Amino acid sequence: MIALTRTLLGTSLPSITATHWSDSARPDGFADSAVFFTASMTFAILGGLVAWASLYLTRKPLVLLGLLFVGSLMAWTTAGVYVSSSVPTAFAGDPTQAVAGPWIFASIAATLVSLVPVWICGVFQQYQLNRQNKRRDRLAKVQEKRQAATVKAPPAAEIAPGDEFSETMNAPRWLWLLGLFMAGMGIFMIFMSTTEGGDIVSFIMGIAFIVLLTPLVLGLARIRVTVAGGRLRVSSALLGFPLRTIDVKDMESVLAEEIQPMEWGGWGWRFFPGGSAVVLRRHEGLAVELKDKRRFAVTIPRSEQAAAQLNALIAQGR
Numbered sequence: 001m002i003a004l005t006r007t008l009l010g011t012s013l014p015s016i017t018a019t020h021w022s023d024s025a026r027p028d029g030f031a032d033s034a035v036f037f038t039a040s041m042t043f044a045i046l047g048g049l050v051a052w053a054s055l056y057l058t059r060k061p062l063v064l065l066g067l068l069f070v071g072s073l074m075a076w077t078t079a080g081v082y083v084s085s086s087v088p089t090a091f092a093g094d095p096t097q098a099v100a101g102p103w104i105f106a107s108i109a110a111t112l113v114s115l116v117p118v119w120i121c122g123v124f125q126q127y128q129l130n131r132q133n134k135r136r137d138r139l140a141k142v143q144e145k146r147q148a149a150t151v152k153a154p155p156a157a158e159i160a161p162g163d164e165f166s167e168t169m170n171a172p173r174w175l176w177l178l179g180l181f182m183a184g185m186g187i188f189m190i191f192m193s194t195t196e197g198g199d200i201v202s203f204i205m206g207i208a209f210i211v212l213l214t215p216l217v218l219g220l221a222r223i224r225v226t227v228a229g230g231r232l233r234v235s236s237a238l239l240g241f242p243l244r245t246i247d248v249k250d251m252e253s254v255l256a257e258e259i260q261p262m263e264w265g266g267w268g269w270r271f272f273p274g275g276s277a278v279v280l281r282r283h284e285g286l287a288v289e290l291k292d293k294r295r296f297a298v299t300i301p302r303s304e305q306a307a308a309q310l311n312a313l314i315a316q317g318r
Contacts, residue, residue, distance in 0.1 A: 080110025
């Protein structure tokens with residue numbers, strides 16, 4: 001957001017940016033635009049790294065939640081402050097005449113958006129799942145049997161040597177459009193950097209959009225799930241990079257069930273306390289229970305066939 005704002009403003013942003021408004025309508029705090037941009041990018045990237053690093057602390061969900069909140073808050077609040085300061089300055093032309101006006105709401109909105117990663121990180125979903133499991137246990141005691149809503153265990157099957165399962169699944173159209181938008185923004189930034197008054201920042205960000213962000217988004221637009229060689233492998237069907245590989249010997253059981261995005265951390269390539277998932281939409285898929293008590297889910301057609309094959313391989317290995 002910071003890089004995009006700076007690119008779109010271009011040469012219209014003065015060398016000095018208004019950064020603070022007190023009770024009066026006019027600003028009373030200023031900063032060098034280049035320094036302000038560099039500092040904002042630094043804090044935003046640092047916040048993003050903290051949030052990303054927190055996702056690996058799956059055995060300490062409270063620490064994960066706290067660091068994810070701090071990192072997300074740092075990144076999004078910094079972006080909001082940069083937008084709400086730079087845009088009115090550019091529109092005014094003279095930083096001393098900049099009026100924050102409605103742009104102050106951009107800063108507020110960015111702060112609120114920082115709560116979204118915390119909500120979808122999986123802690124909330126884990127709480128919901130635990131609550132559902134407790135309810136099912138109570139029903140099982142009353143009815144003298146355990147019930148699992150919407151979950152069906154596939155029958156074991158005899159798997160001949162060399163049998164393989166392979167299936168692909170497409171993401172919703174909005175993910176494809178997002179990937180194309182990323183590519184378009186990258187091209188636009190590179191084009192802007194070559195025009196008069198362009199800068200190296202726009203060029204670097206354009207390259208980053210095309211080389212890093214676009215493949216990451218479009219790579220998830222179509223996935224392939226294969227069961228071969230005693231392994232479950234999930235990879236990008238478009239670009240081929242792996243998303244997750246699990247050996248059958250590490251699996252406790254596999255179920256074919258309807259995968260609800262909000263029960264598995266949201267849409268896309270998700271990480272949450274106790275597991276991870278590749279969820280493209282609400283759809284049938286595989287729910288894998290690992291021996292280390294972690295979980296993994298992936299949405300895929302013909303999930304019952306894949307689950308039966310994996311369970312048969314698990315049984316053969318015991």
